[in-house]
Amino acid sequence: MLYKLPQGTERLLLEDALRRQRVVRLVQDTFQLWGYGPVQTPVIDFYDLYAPFLPGDDVYRLVDREGELLMLRSDITLFLARSVGTTLREGHTPLRLCYADTILRHQDAQDISENEFFQVGAEFIGSLAPDGDLEMLLLLDDILERLGLEAQIHLGSRAVFDQVVRLEGLQNESDKLALQKEVLFRRPGLLKGDLKDLFSFVGTHGEARALLSRLKLDASVRKAAEDLVALAETLVPLALKERFRVDFSEIGQREYYTGLVFQAYLAGVGDAFAAGGRYDSLLGRFGLASPSVGFSLSVRKIEPYTTVQVTGDEAVVAPGSTWKERLTWARRERAAGRVVTLGGAV
Amino acid sequence: MNEPLTLALPKGRLFEQVREHFGQHGFVFSLEDRKLTAVDQTGTLKIIAVKNADLPTYVRHGIAGLGVCGDDVLYEAGVEFTHLLPFDFGSTRMALAGLKDQPVRETAGSLTIATKFTRFTRDWFHALGTSVKIIRLDGSVELAPVLGLAPYIVDLVETGSTLKANGLEVREWLKSIGVSLFANPAYFKLRYQEITRFVDRLKEPAGS
Numbered sequence: 217m218l219y220k221l222p223q224g225t226e227r228l229l230l231e232d233a234l235r236r237q238r239v240v241r242l243v244q245d246t247f248q249l250w251g252y253g254p255v256q257t258p259v260i261d262f263y264d265l266y267a268p269f270l271p272g273d274d275v276y277r278l279v280d281r282e283g284e285l286l287m288l289r290s291d292i293t294l295f296l297a298r299s300v301g302t303t304l305r306e307g308h309t310p311l312r313l314c315y316a317d318t319i320l321r322h323q324d325a326q327d328i329s330e331n332e333f334f335q336v337g338a339e340f341i342g343s344l345a346p347d348g349d350l351e352m353l354l355l356l357d358d359i360l361e362r363l364g365l366e367a368q369i370h371l372g373s374r375a376v377f378d379q380v381v382r383l384e385g386l387q388n389e390s391d392k393l394a395l396q397k398e399v400l401f402r403r404p405g406l407l408k409g410d411l412k413d414l415f416s417f418v419g420t421h422g423e424a425r426a427l428l429s430r431l432k433l434d435a436s437v438r439k440a441a442e443d444l445v446a447l448a449e450t451l452v453p454l455a456l457k458e459r460f461r462v463d464f465s466e467i468g469q470r471e472y473y474t475g476l477v478f479q480a481y482l483a484g485v486g487d488a489f490a491a492g493g494r495y496d497s498l499l500g501r502f503g504l505a506s507p508s509v510g511f512s513l514s515v516r517k518i519e520p521y522t523t524v525q526v527t528g529d530e531a532v533v534a535p536g537s538t539w540k541e542r543l544t545w546a547r548r549e550r551a552a553g554r555v556v557t558l559g560g561a562v
Numbered sequence: 563m564n565e566p567l568t569l570a571l572p573k574g575r576l577f578e579q580v581r582e583h584f585g586q587h588g589f590v591f592s593l594e595d596r597k598l599t600a601v602d603q604t605g606t607l608k609i610i611a612v613k614n615a616d617l618p619t620y621v622r623h624g625i626a627g628l629g630v631c632g633d634d635v636l637y638e639a640g641v642e643f644t645h646l647l648p649f650d651f652g653s654t655r656m657a658l659a660g661l662k663d664q665p666v667r668e669t670a671g672s673l674t675i676a677t678k679f680t681r682f683t684r685d686w687f688h689a690l691g692t693s694v695k696i697i698r699l700d701g702s703v704e705l706a707p708v709l710g711l712a713p714y715i716v717d718l719v720e721t722g723s724t725l726k727a728n729g730l731e732v733r734e735w736l737k738s739i740g741v742s743l744f745a746n747p748a749y750f751k752l753r754y755q756e757i758t759r760f761v762d763r764l765k766e767p768a769g770s
Contacts, residue, residue, distance in 0.1 A: 368751065368752055370751055397642065400642070401645050402644050402646070403645045404645070418751070418754045463751070479751075481751045482752075485624070485748065486623050486624030486748055486749070487624075487747075487748050488751075
């Protein structure tokens with residue numbers, strides 16, 4: 217037991233922990249500069265509230281002393297949606313919120329999503345598309361720039377997917393899930409012809425515009441797809457880096473998304489390290505409905521690739537034979553920002 | 563990004579089949595003696611030869627961005643990859659087999675099966691509403707019914723000669739198993755242009 221770590225946990229020491237702290241601080245400072253205020257969500261909440269939104273069985277559940285079924289926080293957006301949804305009153309929006317917290321999910325022994333324990337993220341409550349979407353993507357763009365990450369962000373649309381589900385008349389969950397996997401993993405299946413071409417597309421907004429003019433699509437699908445391309449057309453000239461692509465296979469891993477969805481990728485990281493999207497009906501499930509958009513970023517995945525410095529703070533030992541001498545020296549040096557230890561080590 | 567695309571191939575017979583197939587499409591490579599990596603002559607691919615069952619692990623972690631292996635291996639790994647191209651070589655079939663001339667023993671709706679493919683077997687029979695007791699073996703599965711470990715096995719069957727030699731027969735063909743090219747989803751997102759060009763070359767008629 218002493219050397220065994222429970223599945224789905226991690227620990228960080230010294231330099232790694234320091235890097236974590238600096239990355240998180242940098243991201244939080246950026247949030248603050250954009251007008252986002254911090255929120256904290258509970259670690260434990262009632263499972264039943266969230267059960268309809270939780271995919272799979274990666275949630276840790278427990279029973280409290282009254283016999284209520286509880287769960288450990290596995291998705292901060294969900295926990296936040298309940299907190300905000302139940303307390304939000306008319307006229308309180310827009311709200312710009314951010315968080316930096318741990319999540320807990322059960323994982324297979326080999327699961328590489330194990331690096332998702334610590335997330336930072338932002339939610340823009342009471343924001344309409346496309347302006348709210350633009351703000352969120354430009355905020356992420358800014359954060360990636362400050363972290364020095366040459367990442368790619370792929371923009372997709374849950375609305376396109378939902379319209380196709382409606383048109384195909386898919387009613388039960390297993391059919392929807394099968395179509396979702398077909399799109400996400402480019403498997404052969406139900407989709408044929410122009411719809412298949414649409415969902416297989418990845419490219420610039422210019423290429424996407426050309427594709428849409430070529431494809432014959434149902435009006436509702438076309439509208440949703442054109443909204444996304446129009447967003448990309450506005451976004452790309454505003455962004456700090458050429459890192460945005462239109463990718464209709466991005467349909468969001470969570471069912472609560474309703475419009476824009478996006479994921480960020482970085483060479484060397486075997487999985488998306490940031491994900492987000494628009495969820496216009498989620499808050500209404502818990503209280504006052506309010507259109508919202510947000511994203512979260514798994515800090516652990518990007519830590520080794522950031523340009524954040526973790527060296528340069530070498531500690532010096534305060535000289536002197538008495539506590540008073542050493543402390544006086546240390547106080548003076550620390551006031552100048554230097555790291556000083558007081559001796560007394562074994 | 564001009565680095566070659568990384569591709570994991572399973573060591574063994576399938577490796578040679580893939581090498582031949584890729585060679586016909588202009589991607590020529592060979593492994594030097596005892597080496598496990600090679601770059602093809604066009605500089606498009608960096609090949610990594612790994613053990614069949616470990617292949618999905620390398621691709622999942624992004625050590626290799628692309629991979630080629632059988633559906634059976636992917637299924638057991640339980641991971642989803644971006645589907646790129648199915649091949650028409652290397653396909654085989656998954657079958658339920660038992661001792662020849664012995665009637666199927668229905669024991670209260672439960673079957674005991676010895677297999678390497680535990681995940682596939684469990685899911686297959688659960689989908690049919692049959693509970694199964696699974697005994698995991700890593701090789702020579704045909705021995706299980708002969709020695710009395712389990713009355714049935716689920717295994718890949720090509721010619722059926724191994725079954726026959728051990729007095730077994732196929733009771734039911736379960737699923738055809740193909741070989742395909744796939745990608746780590748994040749790797750595909752980052753290198754989709756090069757990957758699409760590579761896949762298009764493989765789709766062209768051989769030798770063109």
